[in-house]
Amino acid sequence: MKKFALIGAAGYIAPRHLKAIKETGNDLVVAMDINDSVGIMDSHFPDAEFFTEFEQFSGFVEDLKQKGEKLDYVAICSPNYLHLPHMKFALQNGIDVICEKPLVLQTEDLDILKRYESQHGAKVNSILQLRLHPSIIALRDKVAAAPAGKVFDVDLTYLTSRGKWYLKSWKGFDEKSGGVATNIGVHFYDMLHFIFGKILHNEVHYRDEKTSCGFLRYERANVRWFLSIDANHLPDNAVQGEKLTYRSIDIEGEELEFSGGFTDLHTQSYQRILAGQGYGVEDNRAAIETVVEMRNAPIVNNPTNAHPLLAKVKGAQA
Structure with a gap:
C-alpha cells in the first residue's frame, strides 16, 4: 500500500484522484486546499489529515520524512500556475508526483522539472488520460x-459552457490558467500529437478570453480546431448534462465517438504509474509547446484553413 498526499482536494478533478487512490488499494495520508469544502474526502479517506495552509501541509510532510514515514506520491490538482512549485516541493522531498494537465504553463518549466528529477531522484508522472481511451487507441492504430504519406483532414470542435464565475476565478487569467486553449484544450493537443505524429505548423485565427481557434498541421493530419466556453457558440444538438457541452472530432466525414469511457481513465492512469509505466515530463513537451505558441502567436486574418465556426464568431461581432 502506497502513501499519498493530495494538493487541491477541493478542486473539480480531485474526486477522480481520490477514487483512483482508493481503487488501486492505496492510502491518502494527508490533503491540502485553501478551500475547506472537501467533504468528498469522507467517502474515500475519512482519516486523512487536512490543512488549508501550504506551510502546515509542508511541515507535516517533512515531519513524516524525518520520522522515516516518507510519502510515496503527491497528487497535484491545484490551479495550473501552482503545478510547478508544488511539483518542485514534492521532488525536493524525494517524493514522486502525479500531476493533472497542463503539467506546466511554459516550455522551459519542463527543463526545470527534469533537473529536479535528476537532483532529487524522484519522478514526475502526468495524467494524459486520452491516450488510454479505447476509441483513440483504435484511431491511432488506423492511422x-x-x-505511407496519407494525411487526414480533421475538424476538432470542443465547446463547454461556463458561467460568469469562470472569468472571475483563476481560470480567467492567462497568467494563471494559460488561457482557454491551454486550460480546456491541452489534452486534445496531446491526443492529436499521440495519433498523428510530429507537429509541423501552428496558426491561430481567433483568440479572446472565451474562445480560440486555428489550424494545425501534423505529419499525418491537417486539423482545423475550435475551442470555446461561450454558450452562444453551442449548436442545437449540444449535450445537456452538468453543463451544456459539444465535443466532436471529425476525420474525413467520420465522427470519432469518445463521449463515453472516461469514468475509469484516471484509475487506469494510476495503475500504469504504479507499474512504472506513467507518462513523464518529455511526454508532455509537444502539447505544452503547442499551447505556448498558440498563446503568443499573431492572429492570421482571412485564413485559408478556417474552422467552419470561425465565421459564426466573426458574424456575431459584426
Missing part, C-alpha cells in the same frame, strides 16, 4: 496502418 498507423494507413498508406
Whole structure:
C-alpha cells in the first residue's frame, strides 16, 4: 500500500484522484486546499489529515520524512500556475508526483522539472488520460496502418459552457490558467500529437478570453480546431448534462465517438504509474509547446484553413 498526499482536494478533478487512490488499494495520508469544502474526502479517506495552509501541509510532510514515514506520491490538482512549485516541493522531498494537465504553463518549466528529477531522484508522472481511451487507441492504430504519406483532414470542435464565475476565478487569467486553449484544450493537443505524429505548423485565427481557434498541421493530419466556453457558440444538438457541452472530432466525414469511457481513465492512469509505466515530463513537451505558441502567436486574418465556426464568431461581432 502506497502513501499519498493530495494538493487541491477541493478542486473539480480531485474526486477522480481520490477514487483512483482508493481503487488501486492505496492510502491518502494527508490533503491540502485553501478551500475547506472537501467533504468528498469522507467517502474515500475519512482519516486523512487536512490543512488549508501550504506551510502546515509542508511541515507535516517533512515531519513524516524525518520520522522515516516518507510519502510515496503527491497528487497535484491545484490551479495550473501552482503545478510547478508544488511539483518542485514534492521532488525536493524525494517524493514522486502525479500531476493533472497542463503539467506546466511554459516550455522551459519542463527543463526545470527534469533537473529536479535528476537532483532529487524522484519522478514526475502526468495524467494524459486520452491516450488510454479505447476509441483513440483504435484511431491511432488506423492511422498507423494507413498508406505511407496519407494525411487526414480533421475538424476538432470542443465547446463547454461556463458561467460568469469562470472569468472571475483563476481560470480567467492567462497568467494563471494559460488561457482557454491551454486550460480546456491541452489534452486534445496531446491526443492529436499521440495519433498523428510530429507537429509541423501552428496558426491561430481567433483568440479572446472565451474562445480560440486555428489550424494545425501534423505529419499525418491537417486539423482545423475550435475551442470555446461561450454558450452562444453551442449548436442545437449540444449535450445537456452538468453543463451544456459539444465535443466532436471529425476525420474525413467520420465522427470519432469518445463521449463515453472516461469514468475509469484516471484509475487506469494510476495503475500504469504504479507499474512504472506513467507518462513523464518529455511526454508532455509537444502539447505544452503547442499551447505556448498558440498563446503568443499573431492572429492570421482571412485564413485559408478556417474552422467552419470561425465565421459564426466573426458574424456575431459584426
